[in-house]
Amino acid sequence: GENVEQHPSTLSVQEGDSAVIKCTYSDSASNYFPWYKQELGKGPQLIIDIRSNVGEKKDQRIAVTLNKTAKHFSLHITETQPEDSAVYFCAASGAFGNEKLTFGTGTRLTIIP
Amino acid sequence: NAGVMQNPRHLVRRRGQEARLRCSPMKGHSHVYWYRQLPEEGLKFMVYLQKENIIDESGMPKERFSAEFPKEGPSILRIQQVVRGDSAAYFCASSPNGNQPQHFGDGTRLSIL
Numbered sequence: 001g002e003n004v005e006q007h008p009s010t011l012s013v014q015e016g017d018s019a020v021i022k023c024t025y026s027d028s029a030s031n032y033f034p035w036y037k038q039e040l041g042k043g044p045q046l047i048i049d050i051r052s053n054v055g056e057k058k059d060q061r062i063a064v065t066l067n068k069t070a071k072h073f074s075l076h077i078t079e080t081q082p083e084d085s086a087v088y089f090c091a092a093s094g095a096f097g098n099e100k101l102t103f104g105t106g107t108r109l110t111i112i113p
Numbered sequence: 114n115a116g117v118m119q120n121p122r123h124l125v126r127r128r129g130q131e132a133r134l135r136c137s138p139m140k141g142h143s144h145v146y147w148y149r150q151l152p153e154e155g156l157k158f159m160v161y162l163q164k165e166n167i168i169d170e171s172g173m174p175k176e177r178f179s180a181e182f183p184k185e186g187p188s189i190l191r192i193q194q195v196v197r198g199d200s201a202a203y204f205c206a207s208s209p210n211g212n213q214p215q216h217f218g219d220g221t222r223l224s225i226l
Binding site: 006036041042043044045046049089099100101102103104 | 154
């Protein structure tokens with residue numbers, strides 16, 4: 001089955017700086033890669049996703065890049081703000097009919113004011 | 114638009130009792146997924162259901178756990194004869210079809226005394 005590894009497990013950045021979180025996956029059939037933000041006591045909130053036919057996607061301060069050859073995808077947050085502090089999870093899933101998400105182990109991001 | 118609704122938010126059971134967790138998907142969503150999250154860990158897939166059908170239960174323990182999504186009413190995750198190891202946060206997600214992003218509820222935190 002699919003295995004997703006996520007690094008780093010914790011990340012602290014100064015407010016205004018950029019944060020990068022990286023994930024690798026094992027199943028070459030995976031073709032959908034969402035990123036979720038989870039705040040304390042809440043459920044995961046989808047913040048951005050990318051499909052395998054696209055190499056990069058951007059939404060305001062958040063961007064995701066995908067390298068299918070290397071089976072690697074990354075989340076980039078620019079101009080970080082205190083409200084970006086949370087746990088971030090990457091995930092991967094396969095083609096239609098195999099939609100279960102396999103999650104990484106999470107990155108606790110702390111923005112230092 | 115109401116999001117994915119889960120209840121109860123917190124549930125306390127004694128060992129040997131039954132736990133019932135409910136999930137009402139977003140309006141128009143007919144696909145439901147259940148995930149389990151242990152403290153400081155990522156989410157693990159349990160089961161994927163459509164109305165009246167179990168599509169994938171590969172992540173569900175073979176004993177004591179069952180799930181349903183009836184034609185009318187919420188999806189139910191049932192855990193019989195609970196043990197201490199069942200203590201976790203259980204999250205439900207829904208999507209309009211299998212090829213669309215999954216949106217999560219805020220979970221049920223199950224504690225076993």
